[in-house]
Every structure is written in C-alpha cells, then in structure tokens.
Amino acid sequence: MSVLGVLFALASAAVWGAGDLGGGLAARRSHQFQVVALSAVSGLVVLIACWVARGEPFPPVVAVMWAVLAGVSGVFGIAALYRGLSLGNAALVAPTAGVVGALLPVTFNLAQEGWPSPFQVAGFACAMAGIWLVAKSSRATAESIAGLKIALLAGLGLGGFLVLIAQVPGTLVFGPLAAARSVGLAVSVLVLVGKGLPVPGPWSNPMALGAGILDAGGTVFYVFAKQYTRLDVAAVLSSLYPVSTVLLARFLLKEHVTFAQGVGVALCLAAVALIAR
Secondary structure, X not given: OOHHHHHHHHHHXXXXXXXXXXXXXXXXXOOHHHHHHHHHHHHHHHHHHHHHHHOOXXXXXXXXXXXXXXXXXXXXXXXXXXXXXXXXXXXXHHHHHHXXXXXXXXXXXXXXXXXXXXXXXXXXXXXXXXXXXXXXXXXXXXXHHHOHHHHHHHHHHHHHHHHHHOOOOOOOOHHHHHHHHHHHHHHHHHHHHHOOOOOOOOOOOHXXXXXXXXXXXHHHHHHHHXXXXXXXXXXXXXXXXXXXXXXXXXXXXXXOOOHHHHHHHHHHHHHHHHHOO
C-alpha cells in the first residue's frame, strides 16, 4: 500500500468536503445550477493555470474522451443529487448517493484487479457505514424516501465520474480535468438556459467561486491518489468527504453534530486505519 496514495486520497476528501460546505452556503444565495456554473468557471481557470504552469502536454484523444465522459457523468450526478435533495429531507437522499458513489468504483475495481486484502475489505465496510451515518440527518421523511431512486442515479453519476476519470492513461492530470470541467460548465449553462434562468455574472456569488476552486483541488488530489494506489482504495478514501463537511460545519458554523454522526466519524477513522494497513 502506497502511503502517498492514501495521503492524496485523504487530502481529496478534506478539500472536497470544504468545497461542499462552500457550495451549500453559496446555494443559499443563488439557484443551485447557477452555483454549479460559477464553480465550474473558477475550477476551470485554476486547472488551466496549473496545466500551463506544469507544462503538461495536450492529452491524447483517448484521454480527452474519458475526461468528457467523466464530466458528463459528474454533472448529471450532481444534478440528480440536487433534484433528490429538493424533494425533501436529506436524511435518506444524501447518504444513499454517497454510499452508491463509493460502491461503484469498488465493484468496478473488483472486476478489474480482484479482491483487495481482508483488512481493506473491512475498511471499505467501515467506510460505507461511516459515510451513511455522517451524511444522514436526524430523520427521513416521505418526501426524501420518494427521492430514493433519484439518489441512486446521483450516486451512479458521481461514482461514474470517479471510475471514468481514473481511466485517463499515463500521468496526465490537469489537461483531462480541464476537459471534464469544460463539459460540466457547458451542461450547467444549457440547464440554466433550458430553465429560463439567467447565467450568473462572474462576481455574483464569490462563495461559489471558492467552492469551485476547492472542488477542482479535490479532484486533482483524487487523480494523484489513483496514480499511487488501487482505484477502490483511492475512491473510498476520497469519498470520506462528508466527514470534512460535518467537522467544518461544527467548528466554523457551530452546527450540532448528532451522536450518529459522531459514530460515523469514528467508523471513518477506523476505515482509514484498516485500508492503509
């Protein structure tokens, strides 16, 4: 087990979690698709700047194809998640999408590379339970249960992004991610136009721009993690981002952490120890 792979995956979870918190705060001021569009713009700017600074070559056609597919899967996963959450309480929708999103790369990698070690299997199980408990709010409502199918689609979309972007060959990072983010931006704008909503100005919601930068950073760390370890290990550890979101909300926004969420955090920490063993 590569220590670098584990560290990059955990960094991805921490940064993604912070981005989710910022995106949630931004969505209080703007429509969710306006937030997605703005975050795509700022993320794309950062990725292109890093691409140029690193002097990374233009990705081959096959890499761009995988990146485009990843971008489509990711943006529709996010759209489905927002739709599911809009139906009611997030108690069932959010954890379902999170667990399915982590399970898809595990299943894919099982077919590709075979079973991981027994300790890692136990760690995956702890991680799934921990993600569910951390993301789960206090109660489920009839409306959130009605959104279960949409939550499953959201999980498939987000998990599909993790699988597809990991198929980019070689050590390319920023070029393929810029292609994926460009697709996400295009789809977001099309959704806004289709809904008759205005495309937001670049400075209309600074919090959304910050969320986009963090989201791009988390994706970069995830791609780095995949270069040093198995896909399932990188995906499951990166999917611990709800822990970061909950802890940041607790310490920065003084939000209450339930007993179940505390147990979930403990399970996620145990998962890290088992997976990295």
